[in-house]
Amino acid sequence: MTARPNARPDVGLFVTCLVDLYRPSVGFAADRLIRQTGCTVTVPLTQTCCGQPAYNSGDRKTAKAIARQVIAAFEGFDYVVAPSGSCMGMISHHYPALFGDEPDWKARAETMASKSYELVSFLTGVCGVTEVDAKLDATVTYHDSCSGLRELKIKEQPRRLLATVDGLSLTELPTAETCCGFGGTFCIKYSDVSTEMVRRKAADIAATEADLLLAGDMGCLLNMAGKLKRDGSTVKARHVAEVLAGMTDRPAIGEAE
Incomplete structure (x- = not known):
């Protein structure tokens, strides 16, 4: 695999609910693929759902509460990566819009969204694999x-x-x-x-x-x-x-x- 030549960025791996509950091997595969690029990988133990089920059901209050938890758990990493386009779409596209009436949280959501990627797009687009x-x-x-x-x-x-x-x-x-x-x-x-x-x-x-x-x-x-x-x-x-x-x-x- 083509390795990333520069320093070792720290990646926060957002495992996703379905991977955690039904297919943990996908999480281990994602971990292996990211590490092979030269990045370090951390899996925050406080992570839960991305909040998409609540968001899609119109429950913005619950979606916001979950988003705050995810942002707090992952915003310290260089990158946030998930083996799911669905979950990453929620984090990178919908989190900022959730906090349109909360400038501080909106800024935090936008910052995290800017460094959040689906797994394969991260490997090819960021790491150059x-x-x-x-x-x-x-x-x-x-x-x-x-x-x-x-x-x-x-x-x-x-x-x-x-x-x-x-x-x-x-x-x-x-x-x-x-x-x-x-x-x-x-x-x-x-x-x-x-x-x-x-x-x-x-x-x-x-x-x-x-x-x-x-x-x-x-x-x-x-x-x-x-x-x-x-x-x-x-x-x-x-x-x-x-x-x-x-x-x-x-x-x-x-x-x-």
Whole structure:
């Protein structure tokens, strides 16, 4: 992996709720990838949720309280990195707007937002990583999550790094930019619509005949992996960080340990 030549910046790793509760290996993969660039990594133990579920539900009071906690825990780092476009979109795009009526907190939110990145965009855009030292003999397809694609402009970055994984072949998903139907609380509020969206998505994924489905957001992956499994599909799902870090020895998402 191409290493960063200058001093060792200290990165605060925002693990995310879903990684913590359902797929800790993604956090360890993110840690490995960041450390390989020469950065140090710290995982603040006081971190919790980014506040997006409350924010999307209109509960600004709770979202503000959570945002204050996150800012306090992470603002001392050189960079804040998360293996999730969804959570990082909340931190980098929506935190400053939350505090429009509180100038001090708004300034703190803006400062943190300016140094906050989704994992793959941090590796490529900040650290200058152009290749990874990983091997995986598999055909994969890739889903672009809504927040990562539309808020953070993440599209080519993961594909550039995946192209350097020895043995890996990428088959593009024709509907890669189409929402999977998860959308945080959307899948709860509009379950019938969400179910139809993931049904179509799973059919498109299966049609690629790929071995693996990759993405950068655990919410999307859990939703699609669950549907693929219920359909009896042979396509498995993994977070892109696990592949880039060469950490694919663990069962895929949704499989028994």
